[in-house]
């Protein structure tokens with residue numbers, strides 16, 4: 530499986546690269562992205578156990594990119610990478626938007642023995658202790674993994690006398706991309722991640738009022754970040770399925786930068802990609818051609834077509 534993983538900043542890219550390396554991948558050379566000299570792709574390859582020199586469909590061949598902050602930068606870089614790969618005859622089977630993000634309803638998390646404290650979220654709404662996930666109120670914990678079952682542009686629209694109107698209310702485009710359900714399930718199971726909508730915003734939420742407004746408009750939201758929708762727009766234009774994977778660095782709510790737990794979130798991102806590197810290629814291969822469980826008879830293009838078909842079935846809305 531060929532995957533393009535798009536992060537915003539180098540610290541996120543490096544956390545992803547570490548995770549895939551931890552899974553056993555060897556790292557190729559860092560390559561410039563032709564036509565986009567500002568971007569360097571880290572190339573990693575993870576052969577399946579027993580594979581010799583040839584990669585099988587259950588192996589992972591990944592490029593990891595730090596594209597910049599925000600939906601425009603991420604869409605531009607993702608589009609460039611997809612165009613280049615297509616022109617090279619090596620299209621991607623899957624695109625993943627990855628990084629840290631703000632969590633809705635972040636509950637205080639107590640430190641447990643031997644692990645770094647994740648501190649408390651400034652807008653935490655719950656009082657249950659760490660390690661008691663079932664007792665927590667709805668919401669995500671700091672350093673939790675979030676897997677988007679919908680990638681939603683939350684501030685793409687217009688202010689009207691009646692409040693915010695999404696572009697779709699104005700008769701344009703889309704505000705939502707739906708990752709393939711089987712890949713969302715596989716990613717959540719592999720990482721222990723929470724599933725829900727991940728909102729893409731161009732402005733980090735900084736008040737309780739704004740957080741409440743977003744939650745009211747998007748009751749299924751578990752996190753917000755700044756790139757997912759841009760990555761998804763580019764992937765969809767190329768017919769490639771897309772996932773968004775985030776680890777929670779902070780609460781969505783009143784701005785309190787000192788309370789962000791970036792190190793804990795980056796460590797969690799590394800752990801998530803260690804697990805995903807092992808699990809996702811199999812999930813893509815199994816869904817793409819169930820009649821060939823060995824996954825050895827098809828080339829990357831055939832797998833690409835199967836994955837694209839699966840994505841078209843779920844379709845962007």
Ligand SMILES: O=C(O)c1cccc(C(=O)CC[C@H]2O[C@@H](n3cnc4c(=O)[nH]cnc43)[C@H](O)[C@@H]2O)c1
Pocket residue numbers: 537538540541597598599628629630631632730732733734753754755756778779780781791
């Ligand atoms: O300062 C650092 O060391 C550092 C290391 C890694 C990442 C960062 C970032 O600031 C990443 C920005 C990135 O994070 C996403 N993000 C995180 N929290 C939120 C949020 O509450 N609302 C929206 N986006 C958030 C976002 O995708 C940014 O691109 C710093």
